[in-house]
Amino acid sequence: MSDVVLEMIGVSKSFEKTEVLKSIDLSVARGRVVGLLGKNGAGKSTLLKCALGLMKPNSGTATIFGEDAWNLSGGAKARIGYVPQKISLYDWMRVRQMIAYYAAFYPSWNDTLTAELVEKWELQSEDRVGKLSEGQLQKLALILALGHEPELLILDEPAASLDPQARRTFLAAVVEIASDQSRTVILSTHLTSDLERVASDIVMLKSGVIQYSGSMDDLKESVKSIRLTTQGRLPGRMDLPGVLAYEVHANHALLTMSGVNEDRIHRLEHDYSATAEVRDLNLEDIFVEVHRV
C-alpha cells in the first residue's frame, strides 16, 4: 500500500475572476498530523474542498488513497472523516438519532467510542440538534466524523467555536487519534496555538500559494531571528536570499531568515564583519513574519 494518503498536483481554483488557489502541490503521508495554517481568506477551506472532491479544480489533479478525488468510490469515502467549517445537520433529529442515522450509512461503526465521546463532551443524547449551541454542534459533528474510525480525518477550522477548555479536550482527542500511527489528520486553522502541540507538519498558505510545507521541527529550526552587530556601518538593503524580513539601523540589524545553519551564520559574520546573535522563533512569530512580506 502506498504511503501517500492525499496528493495534490498543480491544483488551481478560481471563483469567477479571483484565483483562490494557485497551482498547489501537496502530498500528505500516512500517519502525519498536518496543520494547514493561513489567515482568513487564504484559501484553506477551498484547498480542503478541492482535496476532498467537493469542488472541482480548474486545473491539476487531487487524489485520495490513489483515487481521483472528484470520483471517489464509496469504499474510499468510508475511510474519510470530514468536519466542514459551517455545520448544518438535521435540526429535528435528536443527538442519539442523528448518530444512528449517520452510522447507518457506514459499513462499520464504533458505538462504544461515540457513546464515550457523547458522555465526555457533555452532550445530551435526547436533545434536538436544532437546539444545540455552535460549540455543541461542532462536537457532535466531530463525533460523527470519528464514529467510523476513519483513516483520514479532515477538519476545517474545527476549534473555531469551542471554549478554551473544550479546545483542550478536542486537541487531546486529536492526540489520541494521532497516537494510532496509521491515521492521518489534516486540520486547518488560523490560530498557531492550536497546532503547536499536535501538528507534526505545517502547511502555510498565503493568498492561495503554499509558503512552507514540511515538518514543524524543521520549520522552527530553520527560521531564526538574527541580530547582527558591527563596529562599522551596515548597508541599507539586506534582502539576501532566504531573508523574510529585515530592519537595519546604523550599526546593528535584525534579520528574519529561513534556511539558517552554522555555515550561513559564519558567512554573515564574515561578510559584514559583525557578530551574530541567533534567537529562536516560535510558530506565531514565524507566521507573522511570513505574512509581513
Next chain:
Amino acid sequence: MDGKFRFYVYPSAGAPIYRQLMEQVKFQIASGRLVPGDVLPSVRDTAQELEINPMTVSKAYSLLERDGILARDRGQGMRVLGRTVKGGIRERRDELRALLKDVVVKAHQLGFDSDAVLEMLKPLLAELDKNSESLEV
C-alpha cells in the same frame, strides 16, 4: 529518586518540542536527578499527559538513543545509560568552544571582565565535580 520523572513542555517556545524533551533528559542526567537504569515514561503516556503528538516524543527518544544517552529496553521502554564520552577530542572541544563563545559575548555585553567570568565559573565547576563523584560511588 522519588516519584516519577516528569516532562514539561512549552509548546509556544521557539525551540521544537522534541528538543525541549531532549534538553530536559540531558539536564536531569547532568544534575543527577536521573541515574543510569532509570526508566522513562512510555511514548504514549508522555504524549497523552502533555497533550502533544506521540511522534514528537518518539523522535526525541530515538535521537537520545542515537546519542547513546538512552537505550531501548524490550518491553520496558527507554532506560537511562551511564555517562559515556562520544566523538573525538577535537570535535568535543569545538562544541564546547562554541558554547563558551556565547558566554563570553554575553558577559562582555553585560559589562563583566574576564576575571569576573572566571570567578563565576569556579563554583559551578566545583559543583559538577561533586555530582559526578557521587554518581561514581
Next chain:
Amino acid sequence: MSKQLGAVIQTYTARSWFWTMCAVSLVWVGVFMLLASTGMLPDTYAAFASIPLCISGVCLGNHLSIQFRSAQSKLIPKFAAPHLTVAAGLCGMVAVLLVVVATFASHGTAVAAQWEGISRIGLLAFGWSLFLLCFSFGCFHPWAIALAFPSSVFFLSFIKAGSSIWLSVMSSGPVVALVLILNSILTFVLVRRMCRLNDVMIESHFHDLSEPSQSKRRAWSRERGRFFRGWNQTDKELDSIRRPIGGDLRSQVRHFQLGFGLLLKPITLVPILVVTFWVLHFAFLQIGRGSSIPDLVAIIGSTGSLSGALTRVRTNGRMSFQWIMMLPLRREEIVFRYGIALLIHMLKMWFTITIPLYIVAWLSLAGMPHPSPSLWPYMDSLAAQIPLFGVVTLFIWRPQVVGAYLAGAVVMLALMGAPHLNELGLPLLLPVMFLVLGVCTIAWSYRRWLQTDLS
C-alpha cells in the same frame, strides 16, 4: 439624519430580493396597465392588489426583524427613528402605487358603475389589515418568505370567491371605522414589539441559562417527547433504524427519505384535510360561486408540494450537502438516491392534498347522475409535479428561492387555464408540455448536481 437614512436605505439596496421586488412590481404595473386599459372591476382590482401587498409586507417584516433583532439596535444611538422612517417611506410608496392604480382602474366607462358604491377608504383599510397580517408574519416567523406566496394566493382565491359580499362590507362606514381603529392599535403594538425584539431575545437567553429551570424544562421536554413519540412518525422510524442500511436501492432511498422528517404520516393527515376542504367547499357553495374543487386542485396541488419540499430541504440549509456528499457512496449514487427520495416526498405531499380533494368532490356529487368527478384536473396537476421537481432540485442550491416560486406561479396559472384547453379539444397538450419541460429541467438539474461545487 439624511446620512443615517442613506445608510438605512443601503441595507435594502444591498439585498437581492429588494431588486427582485422592484422588477416584479414594474412587471406587475405593466401587466395591470395592459389589463385595465378599458377599466377593471373592483373585485379583480382587490385580488390583483393583494399579491404585492402580501409579498412586500412579508419582506419588509423580515428585513426589519433582522435589523431590530441584532444587538446593534441596542448599541447604536437613535437606531429606531431612521429605520422606521425608511420602512414607513416604503409602505407609503406601496400605498401610493396602489392608489394610483386604483384611480386608473376605475376610469374606464364600462366599469364606472361598479366602482360607484365602493369606498376607497374601505379598500385602504382592508389593504392595511392584510399588510399588517403579512408584516407580522414576516417579522416573527422565520419561514415567512417561503410561505408568503401561498398565503397571498389563498387570499386571492378568497376575495375572488366572495367578492360582492366583501366589497359591500368594505364600503360600510362603521365597519371601515372599526377596522381603521383596530389597524392603528395593531400597528402601534407591532412597532413597539419590534423595537423591543432585542430585549426579548436577551431575556429568553438568560432564561435558558438559569440552571434549575433548564433542568426542569429538559425533564418536561423528555416527558413531552415520550408522549408525542406515539404520534411522531419520524421519531419512531428513527428509533428503529437498522444498521448498516442495505446495499439495495430501496432501503437507501428510504433512508434518505428519513432525512426529510415529516411530523405526521400523510395517511393521518388525509381525514383532517377532508374535513377542511369540505368546509371550504361548503362555504364557497353558500356564496354561490359553484364548485371550487378544480381551482383548489390547481392552486394547492402545485404550490403545496413545491413549498413543502423546499421548506423541508432548506431548513437544514444548503451547507448540509457537504456532509451528505461525503457519505460513503459515489457522488452520482448520492444524487440519484437523494433525488428519488425528494421526488417521492413531493408526490406523497401531492397525494395527501389531492386525495382529500377528490373525496370531497366525490361526496358533493353523491346522488347525481354522473357520480364520479372528472380526473382531468388531477392528471394535469400530477404531470405538473415533474417540472416542479426539476425546478425544486435546481433551486435548492440558490440562496434565493424566488425563482422556484415564480415557476410555481407559472405552473399554477397554466393549470387554472387547463379547462379552456379541454374545451378546445386539446386535453393532452398540457400534460405533454409538462412532461417535456420536466424531463429537460430534471436532466439539467442532474447535470448540475454532478458538476457543481459545494461551497
